[in-house]
Amino acid sequence: MIVSxxxxxxxxxxxxxxxxxxxxxxxxxxxxxxxxxxxxxxxxDAISFNDGVFPEFDPAQPSQPFPYDNIITEExxxxxxxxxxxxxxxxxxxHINIDSVSSISEEQVEDFAQTALSEGTRRxxxxxxxxxxxxxxxxxxxxxxxxxxxRSMSGRLxxxxxxxxxxxxxxxxxxxxxxxxxxxxxxxxxYEKQKQFITDANHELKTPLTLILSNLDIVEADVGKNEWxxxxxxxxxxxxxxxxxxxxxxxxxxxxTPLALADVDLSGVVDDTVSEFQALAADRKKKLTASVEPGxxxxxxxxxxxxxxxxxxxxxxxYCDAGGEIRVSLRCRHHPVFTVENTYAEVDRLELDRLFDRxxxxxxxxxxxxxxxxxxxIAQSIAKKHKGSVTAxxxxxxxxxxxxxxxx
Numbered sequence: 001m002i003v004s005x006x007x008x009x010x011x012x013x014x015x016x017x018x019x020x021x022x023x024x025x026x027x028x029x030x031x032x033x034x035x036x037x038x039x040x041x042x043x044x045d046a047i048s049f050n051d052g053v054f055p056e057f058d059p060a061q062p063s064q065p066f067p068y069d070n071i072i073t074e075e076x077x078x079x080x081x082x083x084x085x086x087x088x089x090x091x092x093x094x095h096i097n098i099d100s101v102s103s104i105s106e107e108q109v110e111d112f113a114q115t116a117l118s119e120g121t122r123r124x125x126x127x128x129x130x131x132x133x134x135x136x137x138x139x140x141x142x143x144x145x146x147x148x149x150x151r152s153m154s155g156r157l158x159x160x161x162x163x164x165x166x167x168x169x170x171x172x173x174x175x176x177x178x179x180x181x182x183x184x185x186x187x188x189x190x191y192e193k194q195k196q197f198i199t200d201a202n203h204e205l206k207t208p209l210t211l212i213l214s215n216l217d218i219v220e221a222d223v224g225k226n227e228w229x230x231x232x233x234x235x236x237x238x239x240x241x242x243x244x245x246x247x248x249x250x251x252x253x254x255x256x257t258p259l260a261l262a263d264v265d266l267s268g269v270v271d272d273t274v275s276e277f278q279a280l281a282a283d284r285k286k287k288l289t290a291s292v293e294p295g296x297x298x299x300x301x302x303x304x305x306x307x308x309x310x311x312x313x314x315x316x317x318x319y320c321d322a323g324g325e326i327r328v329s330l331r332c333r334h335h336p337v338f339t340v341e342n343t344y345a346e347v348d349r350l351e352l353d354r355l356f357d358r359x360x361x362x363x364x365x366x367x368x369x370x371x372x373x374x375x376x377x378i379a380q381s382i383a384k385k386h387k388g389s390v391t392a393x394x395x396x397x398x399x400x401x402x403x404x405x406x407x408x
Contacts, residue, residue, distance in 0.1 A: 006184050013176045021165045028161050036154050040130035040147050041123060043080055048134045048143045052084035052097055081146035085113040088139040101146065113142050205243055212236050259301040259385060266296045266305065266405075270330045270338060273309040277317055286320045286342075290328040298336050298405050304382045305405070309338065311379040312390075312401050316342040319399070335388070341400035350399060352392045356380045379403070 046055055054077040083104065086095040096109055116124065116131045117140075123132055128151060129144040216233050223229075274290045281288040298305075316326045324343035331337055344350075356376050376390070379401075383390045388405040 005187060006180050009180050009183060010173075010177055014173055017169050017172055021169050025158075025162060025165055029158060032154050032158055036147065036150055037123075037130070039150060040145055041132065043076070043082070043145045044123075044130055044132035044143045047082055047084065047145065048132050048141060052086070052141055052143060054080060054082070054100070079149075083109060083144050085109060085142040085144070086139065087113065087117065087142065090139075091117060094139070109144075112144055116142055116144075205239070209236055209240050209243075260303065261299055261301060264298055264300050264302045264305055266298055266330060266332075266336050266338070267292050267294050269302065269306050270309055270328065273306065273313050274328055276310070277313045281317050281320075281326060284317065284320075285323055286317065287325045288317075288328070289325070292328070292330045293332060296330055296332045296336050298386075300386045300405060304385065308379050308382045308390075308403060311375045312338070312340040312403065315375055315401070316340050319344055321345050336405045338403040338405070339400055341395075341398050343397055344399045345397060347394045347397060347399045350392075350394065352394065355392050356390070376401075 047053065049055075056077075081101045083096065083098040083101050085093055085097075088094050093110060093113060096106060098104060098106070098109060112126045112129060112131070115126050116133060121133075123130070125131070125147075126144070128146060128148045130147050131145075132143045134141045134143070213233065213236055216229060216236070220229055270290070270292050274288065274292075278288055313326075313328070316328075320326050320342035321344060326340070326342045328341075329339050376392075380390045383403055383405065386405045388403065390401060390403045393400050393402065
């Protein structure tokens with residue numbers, strides 16, 4: 001249990017770190033792309049407003065606001081690679097200016113221009129070029145500014161940020177793994193004390209219970225049976241049953257307890273359990289029907305699986321309405337699924353999320369019915385040991401339990 005708690009703590013921490021750092025990285029990517037587009041648009045605008053050529057640097061011109069204040073300087077015109085395309089109203093290219101680029105042909109320029117026009121937007125990207133389309137009296141002017149260097153710088157910055165975040169995430173996770181033992185230590189200490197208490201209570205209480213029952217046998221032999229002695233025996237046996245169930249629950253929590261794994265014929269287990277409860281259900285005027293798919297097998301501990309089936313069946317027989325119906329089914333798709341349903345008029349009043357709490361009983365008066373409310377908790381522990389689960393569900397007038405077993 002403690003190891004499982006430690007793993008859950010590490011897993012939750014890892015997911016939290018991943019979500020936070022992924023969010024930070026996505027924000028960096030978003031703003032980096034926005035800044036890149038804005039930088040390239042500033043250059044394209046400067047060229048498009050100067051008849052398709054790069055304007056002379058004017059120191060008196062107001063600078064752009066932060067963070068674009070130093071985009072255009074005296075050296076910018078010499079480091080900016082661009083070309084300009086003029087198109088008439090019919091969409092035909094009338095003139096091309098590729099003086100500032102040498103690695104692109106006129107055919108590629110025409111392809112770039114047609115692609116930009118077909119997109120129908122004023123701004124965008126074609127390959128590594130950021131373009132701007134400006135409508136004129138005679139047609140359109142298309143300015144393409146090469147963004148290879150800017151993209152490369154942006155990519156390197158994002159890669160650096162990614163590596164820093166990734167390294168930080170692993171470092172934080174490593175620290176969490178190291179300190180996780182300290183975090184769960186108080187819980188582990190409390191749990192060990194609880195287990196020790198239950199073990200000690202088991203030994204301390206069983207001895208006087210054994211003496212009480214032995215003395216009862218002696219008294220009954222002398223004075224005969226009477227209702228007071230019967231009450232004492234009944235309550236003593238009830239206390240013994242409670243102690244045994246507490247010890248069982250404690251042992252179920254020990255994740256290192258080995259299972260006697262073997263190939264188990266689940267169909268046979270369920271058929272046997274149904275047969276055992278058939279007479280009891282009939283005696284209590286409750287109809288029991290079963291639909292068991294033949295040949296369903298799983299790898300598990302047969303004794304525990306029989307106990308799981310018996311707990312769910314016993315629960316259904318105890319709480320089914322008088323004259324009601326109990327339905328049992330076993331089927332196998334990806335893994336075995338065992339369900340037990342019974343009619344229960346007050347199903348809407350049940351707190352499904354609490355049914356598996358230890359010693360929880362829906363009866364607020366806690367009238368003793370032969371059950372301490374620990375059976376479902378034991379069933380759930382058995383299912384978890386088989387990498388499965390037990391869940392409760394309700395329909396109109398029906399309460400059901402679904403056990404999935406995944407240890408195959």
